[in-house]
Structure formats: C-alpha cells, structure tokens
Amino acid sequence: MAKDKKPTNKIAAENRKARFHYAILDTLEAGLVLTGTEVKALREGKATIGESYATEEKGELWLINSYVPEYLQANRFNHEPRRRRKLLVNKRQLNRLAAAVQREGMTLVPLKIYFNDRGRAKLELALAKGKNAPDKREAEKERDWNRQKARLMKEMG
Numbered sequence: 001m002a003k004d005k006k007p008t009n010k011i012a013a014e015n016r017k018a019r020f021h022y023a024i025l026d027t028l029e030a031g032l033v034l035t036g037t038e039v040k041a042l043r044e045g046k047a048t049i050g051e052s053y054a055t056e057e058k059g060e061l062w063l064i065n066s067y068v069p070e071y072l073q074a075n076r077f078n079h080e081p082r083r084r085r086k087l088l089v090n091k092r093q094l095n096r097l098a099a100a101v102q103r104e105g106m107t108l109v110p111l112k113i114y115f116n117d118r119g120r121a122k123l124e125l126a127l128a129k130g131k132n133a134p135d136k137r138e139a140e141k142e143r144d145w146n147r148q149k150a151r152l153m154k155e156m157g
Contacts, residue, residue: 012121013047013066013113020136022109022128028097030054030061030123031088032113035079037071042121044071047113054087054108054125056098061087063110063123087123100127 018024034042041047052066063085070078089097100106111124131139 009114009116010043011112011114012042012045013049015049015052015109015111017050018109018111018126018128020139021131022107022126023131023135024109024111024126024128025106026127027111028089028093028125028127030125032063032121032123033086033088034121037074037077037079038068038085039121040074041068041071041079042113043115044069049110049113052110054110056094056101059094061089061094061097061108063087066110066113087125097127105129 047066047068049063049066052063054061054063056062065082066085067081068079069081097108101108107128107130109126109128111126113121113123116122
C-alpha cells in the first residue's frame with residue numbers, strides 16, 4: 001500500500017524583500033534550465049535571487065542576475081555563478097507576461113526557487129508593480145500594528 005505523501009517543496013532560494021518592495025499582482029510557476037552542477041549547488045541552499053529579475057527576449061523568458069554559487073566538488077565542469085538562465089513557460093503565459101511588462105510598466109520578480117515533489121527545480125515568478133516610499137511606510141505600520149495587537153491579545157488571554 002502506498003502511503004499518503006504530502007508535497008514537501010524544499011526551498012533553495014527565497015526573495016524575502018520582494019513583497020515589501022513590490023505589490024504582487026499575479027504569480028506563476030516556471031521551470032528552470034539548469035546544468036548538473038547548478039542543481040547540486042541549489043540543493044545546498046546557498047543561492048540568492050534578491051537582486052534578480054526576469055525579462056523576455058526573442059520569444060523566450062530569461063532569469064537575469066541570479067546567483068548560484070559554484071559546486072565545490074565539480075572543479076573543471078563547473079558553471080558560471082551569475083549566468084542568465086532560461087525559464088520554461090508556455091507561449092500563452094509568455095505573451096501575457098510580456099504584454100503586461102510593456103504596456104503597464106510591471107516587473108517580473110522571482111519570489112523563490114524550490115524543488116517540487118518530483119525533484120524538479122521550479123521558480124515562483126511574480127508579476128509585480130513597484131511600491132513607492134509612502135506605500136512601504138504604510139505596510140510597515142500595518143505590520144507593527146499587527147505585531148502589537150498579537151502581543152496585547154497574548155497578554156489578555
């Protein structure tokens with residue numbers, strides 16, 4: 001008998017500041033074209049996608065400026081840490097994203113790289129609009145108020 005398995009998505013890299021700097025409007029899952037050493041380095045969990053973004057060029061989607069460190073055991077077969085990586089999305093999704101970026105001035109921001117339950121590396125990509133300073137202050141006030149509320153409720157109960 002097969003046991004019920006819950007999907008355990010192991011997060012390899014996360015962009016934790018993205019929700020603070022951007023208003024997330026839509027998210028989608030994209031596959032990543034990686035070399036073997038990149039997969040091994042991602043499994044170690046030392047990659048960063050904080051300064052990266054995605055862009056459409058010649059009918060393909062690319063992840064720019066993501067950092068996947070070299071895999072130490074690979075020596076001469078290693079990869080370039082900051083190389084451009086191709087993202088796999090279907091044509092309809094690509095056209096919709098490219099149109100939103102061109103027409104409405106939005107940005108494609110990576111939220112996290114993770115391994116799905118089949119062991120494939122996936123990228124959670126967000127269609128986002130940049131927040132300005134007052135919006136960021138408002139978000140910070142909201143977060144502080146919620147923290148204070150939780151503290152008060154804990155003291156009372």
